Amino acid sequence: MTGPEPDAAPVRVIGLTKHFKRQRGEQVVAVDDVSLEVGRGEMVVILGPSGCGKTTLLRCVAGLETPTGGEIHSNGRVVSSARQGVQVPPERRGFGMMFQSYAVWPHMSVRRNVSYPLAVRRVPKAELTERVERILRIVGIAGLAEEYPAQLSGGQQQRVALARCLVADPDVILFDEPLSNVDAKVREELRVELLTMQQRIGFAGIFVTHDQEEATAIADRVVVMCDGAVEQVGPPREVYRAPRTRFVAGFLGVVNEWVGTVQDTSGPQPLVRTPMGEIAVAAENVPSDVGAGDQVAVIARPEVVAVSSDRPDGAGPNVWPATLTTETFRGPYVEQFLEVNGQRVRARGAGREHLSDGQRVFAAAAPRDLRVLAAGDAADDHARDASGAAAGATP
Numbered sequence: 233m234t235g236p237e238p239d240a241a242p243v244r245v246i247g248l249t250k251h252f253k254r255q256r257g258e259q260v261v262a263v264d265d266v267s268l269e270v271g272r273g274e275m276v277v278i279l280g281p282s283g284c285g286k287t288t289l290l291r292c293v294a295g296l297e298t299p300t301g302g303e304i305h306s307n308g309r310v311v312s313s314a315r316q317g318v319q320v321p322p323e324r325r326g327f328g329m330m331f332q333s334y335a336v337w338p339h340m341s342v343r344r345n346v347s348y349p350l351a352v353r354r355v356p357k358a359e360l361t362e363r364v365e366r367i368l369r370i371v372g373i374a375g376l377a378e379e380y381p382a383q384l385s386g387g388q389q390q391r392v393a394l395a396r397c398l399v400a401d402p403d404v405i406l407f408d409e410p411l412s413n414v415d416a417k418v419r420e421e422l423r424v425e426l427l428t429m430q431q432r433i434g435f436a437g438i439f440v441t442h443d444q445e446e447a448t449a450i451a452d453r454v455v456v457m458c459d460g461a462v463e464q465v466g467p468p469r470e471v472y473r474a475p476r477t478r479f480v481a482g483f484l485g486v487v488n489e490w491v492g493t494v495q496d497t498s499g500p501q502p503l504v505r506t507p508m509g510e511i512a513v514a515a516e517n518v519p520s521d522v523g524a525g526d527q528v529a530v531i532a533r534p535e536v537v538a539v540s541s542d543r544p545d546g547a548g549p550n551v552w553p554a555t556l557t558t559e560t561f562r563g564p565y566v567e568q569f570l571e572v573n574g575q576r577v578r579a580r581g582a583g584r585e586h587l588s589d590g591q592r593v594f595a596a597a598a599p600r601d602l603r604v605l606a607a608g609d610a611a612d613d614h615a616r617d618a619s620g621a622a623a624g625a626t627p
């Protein structure tokens with residue numbers, strides 16, 4: 233086993249594979265050759281639909297599962313290697329864990345729950361008291377120190393779990409859907425606080441979720457998984473705006489997909505012929521291996537489709553006469569469903585103009601806001617099912 237290296241990444245996963253056997257002997261490849269690095273103080277979010285292998289990946293990193301192949305390093309030290317037969321137990325990996333199943337202990341007060349990780353390490357009493365007080369304050373539960381978990385709300389219990397995790401001062405924390413048991417409002421509050429604490433304390437995190445909004449809100453980098461493998465890794469903005477596959481596009485939010493045939497890729501705005509009409513896409517948003525005659529999908533997020541009652545002034549090539557089918561008020565924005573040449577189009581806007589259902593309008597989208605993806609790479613049925621999102625602009 234190699235020793236810790238100060239400049240090494242807090243977590244490095246190399247070619248990790250985990251197979252399970254089902255009851256009837258059938259093999260499941262839960263994690264399929266995944267490589268990943270988590271930088272110091274970085275929050276990496278693993279996002280994907282149910283059954284894609286997120287939890288198994290995290291459990292392998294934690295040491296709760298023995299990988300079938302590959303390696304895991306913590307600060308340059310090998311903590312798991314199938315080849316070398318190394319499998320360091322969870323408590324000796326130096327990772328904090330905040331899993332749904334790692335609930336707080338009901339028979340201990342908040343203070344004792346939070347003290348526990350230091351008590352088992354025989355941290356001197358004065359230091360223990362000081363560290364526990366500090367963390368209780370940071371997490372905002374100092375006033376609840378003598379309470380028992382049964383007397384706390386779900387959100388407060390999650391704070392206790394977080395405090396218990398942070399008190400040991402881990403440089404990496406593994407989170408498995410830690411906020412899924414609390415209601416939406418508390419969840420959002422905790423999310424913001426978690427980020428604030430992460431910035432203040434500086435720990436790195438691997439955070440598993442199937443909730444794309446949660447992922448984009450907290451991630452420095454998102455790792456999108458599908459069927460055990462990594463589909464795309466990048467900052468949330470990049471993965472959202474420049475998805476590499478239709479699966480990623482559909483999983484990260486609502487998307488319009490217009491399938492068609494590429495006409496010519498020589499100019500600055502290649503044209504794609506679709507049932508909606510010809511669509512111009514900025515050349516830099518067309519993959520280099522796509523050529524004339526290829527079947528592709530043009531991808532448009534609803535917020536890049538502008539709707540107006542008058543033909544927009546100075547508009548570029550993509551302006552389509554449309555019928556507004558329905559418009560729903562969503563508070564910060566309006567959601568619009570349109571029909572363009574028999575195709576459904578979904579748009580999202582500020583709703584400044586008063587429009588009526590059934591009204592003739594114009595839909596427009598700038599070529600630079602559209603992307604072309606190969607039509608064949610779609611695991612998109614999966615994406616649609618998982619996210620409830622609107623690939624093909626179905627509501």
Ligand SMILES: Nc1ncnc2c1ncn2[C@@H]1O[C@H](COP(=O)(O)OP(=O)(O)OP(=O)(O)O)[C@@H](O)[C@H]1O
Nearest residue numbers: 252253254260262281282283284285286287288442
């Ligand atoms: N102990 C096990 N034995 C057999 N198969 C398993 C075991 N644990 C997980 N699997 C299978 O491995 C695959 C990945 O499961 P995993 O729990 O990692 O997915 P997930 O992405 O975390 O899903 P979810 O979001 O629903 O928790 C699934 O097909 C699952 O049925």
